[in-house]
Amino acid sequence: MSMQTGLATSTTQLRTYAPSTDVSVAAPAPRLEIARGRSTAARQNPRTEPGPIRFVIIALAVTFLSVFVVLPLVVVFASAFSKGVGAYFAALAEPEALAAIKLTLLVAAVSVTLNLVFGVVAAWAISKFEFTGKTFLITLIDLPFSVSPVISGLVFVLLFGAQGYFGPWLQAHNIHILFAVPGIALATIFVTFPFVARALIPLMQEQGTQEEEAAISLGASGLQTFFRVTLPNIKWGLLYGVLLCNARAMGEFGAVSVVSGHIRGETNTMPLLVEILYNEYQFVASFAIASLLAMLALITLVVKTVLERRLDETEVPDGD
Amino acid sequence: MAIEVKNIVKKFGSFAALDNVDLKVADGELLALLGPSGSGKTTLLRIIAGLDWPDSGEVAIDGENALTRGASERQVGFVFQHYALFRHMTVFENVAFGLRVQPRAIRKDEATIRARVKELLDLVQLDWLSNRYPSQLSGGQRQRIALARALAIEPRILLLDEPFGALDAKVRKELRQWLRSLHNEIHVTSIFVTHDQEEALEVANRVVVMDKGKIEQIGTPGEVYDNPATAFVHGFIGESIVLPVDVSGDAVRLDGRPLNIAAHGAASGAAKLFVRRHDMAIGPAGSGALDGAIRHVRSFGPIQRAEVALSGREGSTVIEIDAPRDRELQAGEIVSLQPRRYRIFATQD
Numbered sequence: 001m002s003m004q005t006g007l008a009t010s011t012t013q014l015r016t017y018a019p020s021t022d023v024s025v026a027a028p029a030p031r032l033e034i035a036r037g038r039s040t041a042a043r044q045n046p047r048t049e050p051g052p053i054r055f056v057i058i059a060l061a062v063t064f065l066s067v068f069v070v071l072p073l074v075v076v077f078a079s080a081f082s083k084g085v086g087a088y089f090a091a092l093a094e095p096e097a098l099a100a101i102k103l104t105l106l107v108a109a110v111s112v113t114l115n116l117v118f119g120v121v122a123a124w125a126i127s128k129f130e131f132t133g134k135t136f137l138i139t140l141i142d143l144p145f146s147v148s149p150v151i152s153g154l155v156f157v158l159l160f161g162a163q164g165y166f167g168p169w170l171q172a173h174n175i176h177i178l179f180a181v182p183g184i185a186l187a188t189i190f191v192t193f194p195f196v197a198r199a200l201i202p203l204m205q206e207q208g209t210q211e212e213e214a215a216i217s218l219g220a221s222g223l224q225t226f227f228r229v230t231l232p233n234i235k236w237g238l239l240y241g242v243l244l245c246n247a248r249a250m251g252e253f254g255a256v257s258v259v260s261g262h263i264r265g266e267t268n269t270m271p272l273l274v275e276i277l278y279n280e281y282q283f284v285a286s287f288a289i290a291s292l293l294a295m296l297a298l299i300t301l302v303v304k305t306v307l308e309r310r311l312d313e314t315e316v317p318d319g320d
Numbered sequence: 321m322a323i324e325v326k327n328i329v330k331k332f333g334s335f336a337a338l339d340n341v342d343l344k345v346a347d348g349e350l351l352a353l354l355g356p357s358g359s360g361k362t363t364l365l366r367i368i369a370g371l372d373w374p375d376s377g378e379v380a381i382d383g384e385n386a387l388t389r390g391a392s393e394r395q396v397g398f399v400f401q402h403y404a405l406f407r408h409m410t411v412f413e414n415v416a417f418g419l420r421v422q423p424r425a426i427r428k429d430e431a432t433i434r435a436r437v438k439e440l441l442d443l444v445q446l447d448w449l450s451n452r453y454p455s456q457l458s459g460g461q462r463q464r465i466a467l468a469r470a471l472a473i474e475p476r477i478l479l480l481d482e483p484f485g486a487l488d489a490k491v492r493k494e495l496r497q498w499l500r501s502l503h504n505e506i507h508v509t510s511i512f513v514t515h516d517q518e519e520a521l522e523v524a525n526r527v528v529v530m531d532k533g534k535i536e537q538i539g540t541p542g543e544v545y546d547n548p549a550t551a552f553v554h555g556f557i558g559e560s561i562v563l564p565v566d567v568s569g570d571a572v573r574l575d576g577r578p579l580n581i582a583a584h585g586a587a588s589g590a591a592k593l594f595v596r597r598h599d600m601a602i603g604p605a606g607s608g609a610l611d612g613a614i615r616h617v618r619s620f621g622p623i624q625r626a627e628v629a630l631s632g633r634e635g636s637t638v639i640e641i642d643a644p645r646d647r648e649l650q651a652g653e654i655v656s657l658q659p660r661r662y663r664i665f666a667t668q669d
Contacts, residue, residue, distance in 0.1 A: 210404035213371050216391045217398040218418035218473055228421070232408040 079287035091285035100273040119196025127204035153258025179261030187255040199241030321382035328377035339533040352524035360533040397475030403466040405454035412450040418473035480512035551665035586664040608658030
């Protein structure tokens with residue numbers, strides 16, 4: 001996911017260095033010429049494959065996608081509704097299911113909010129200031145992506161577990177982190193930390209500090225500069241990061257599984273409940289919850305596409 | 321407002337961007353900071369604006385210490401090289417920004433702000449663009465909007481970083497004249513940075529020539545062009561012919577042969593002779609200080625430009641001279657050159 005984000009932004013970055021769009025000066029005539037040039041180039045493009053080969057390649061891609069992406073998605077919904085709509089909604093209305101949905105929403109809300117703040121601060125520090133250890137910090141931000149989620153969960157067990165570093169102290173003060181909501185939130189925050197920062201760093205680096213300097217020289221305070229200049233410039237990138245962060249926070253399984261303790265009705269998030277129900281042969285209930293997560297994925301996909309389009313628009317060069 | 325800069329030192333790592341710079345700017349002046357890239361001119365401008373801080377030294381604006389105030393409190397209008405217009409705001413909102421962020425106690429009401437912005441857009445003759453976004457403007461329009469935005473806060477001084485740097489030649493020329501007449505109209509003390517000598521000489525009342533973090537010369541355009549203080553200024557401003565010479569006493573030698581010119585007080589030893597292209601008199605062979613063969617002549621407008629190969633001990637040196645067209649020169653002709661006006665600067669190594 002993060003790789004995608006990086007690639008997308010770097011291509012737009014390249015575009016920024018293209019000659020400025022001198023709308024009022026550019027006459028329509030040269031544009032037409034360009035368009036004509038393009039169409040002849042397409043006709044004579046040496047890389048254009050003959051029809052049958054093109055067909056085979058496209059068919060392969062479509063088949064692959066159908067088998068590995070569309071089919072599972074269809075199966076999820078088919079299984080969820082296999083005993084009818086009534087059974088589907090009854091499964092979702094189970095207290096355990098409701099508790100899992102509530103917990104998932106709570107954990108997502110907490111971790112997305114905190115990562116929003118952390119992400120903006122980290123991206124701000126990296127893109128607007130020069131300091132030693134900057135590359136190290138960038139690498140560190142990526143750490144949660146390169147570590148297996150199970151390890152991420154284990155880290156918190158090692159820290160806060162009964163045998164962990166802070167375990168005895170926490171027990172003495174009757175503070176519950178592991179096998180409770182705080183532990184789940186911590187693990188989720190750790191795993192989803194990079195999304196917002198990763199979405200913002202290339203964007204903010206590309207935008208530089210000139211607009212902020214201009215705002216300050218016009219008499220704006222630090223806060224005014226942030227809310228009136230910086231934030232509007234990064235808002236689409238920020239929403240993009242938040243969206244991906246949210247999708248991962250709600251869908252996270254590995255890290256949460258390690259710290260959750262699987263207490264029914266208390267520390268089971270939706271992905272955990274899906275597994276438990278499945279293992280107990282409650283297929284309709286299991287797939288009903290799974291269908292919610294699948295819908296989240298579909299909504300995320302649509303919003304992501306819209307946001308990417310907006311991001312592209314805001315990054316259209318405005319000069320130099 | 322008058323600006324006074326004293327003993328400014330600014331280092332980036334081990335690189336001295338500004339090395340003990342002193343500068344006084346009088347009220348109402350239009351001053352150019354001219355120099356090659358890396359000469360420290362932009363750094364000096366940013367320090368005056370409060371966007372950079374000197375390692376040591378003083379900056380006073382209108383007699384009061386500016387270094388105790390941040391950029392947002394200095395009331396300095398700054399026009400950035402790439403304009404730095406707020407891309408998500410319309411032209412109108414860009415210009416209004418400085419008025420909208422004022423502390424509530426002194427902030428004007430909406431009607432006053434609107435009237436002021438309109439006035440400024442009229443001043444830069446772009447009233448009709450007020451609902452456009454920066455990305456919909458041409459370079460020259462952006463430049464003028466950036467200027468209007470900087471003027472909105474009624475700046476005590478106006479600083480412009482390479483104001484015409486990113487524009488094409490024709491727009492550049494127009495904007496230059498426009499900036500001059502605007503300055504005549506509003507009379508705010510202004511400093512602009514440029515690496516383009518023509519721009520500096522044409523627009524500014526006074527020119528500050530900088531190189532390697534030091535000020536080489538301060539003077540009117542005429543002074544820096546006609547009486548360059550250093551070898552650098554002579555070489556940087558206007559086209560010069562530069563020849564290596566030896567000075568001993570009042571005698572000047574090129575390649576061991578005496579030149580029939582006076583040293584004018586240049587120190588004995590290795591030196592460089594600077595002559596403007598149009599300050600070389602051309603006479604028949606043997607009549608002047610330097611003999612050479614014309615290799616090529618191009619005539620355009622009122623002058624003819626000739627490439628002359630001066631023969632010396634180590635092969636020939638080719639120089640370009642400008643001559644009036646009263647006597648047509650021919651390729652292959654042997655001529656003698658005599659500097660009419662020249663400067664000799666000791667070589668510093």
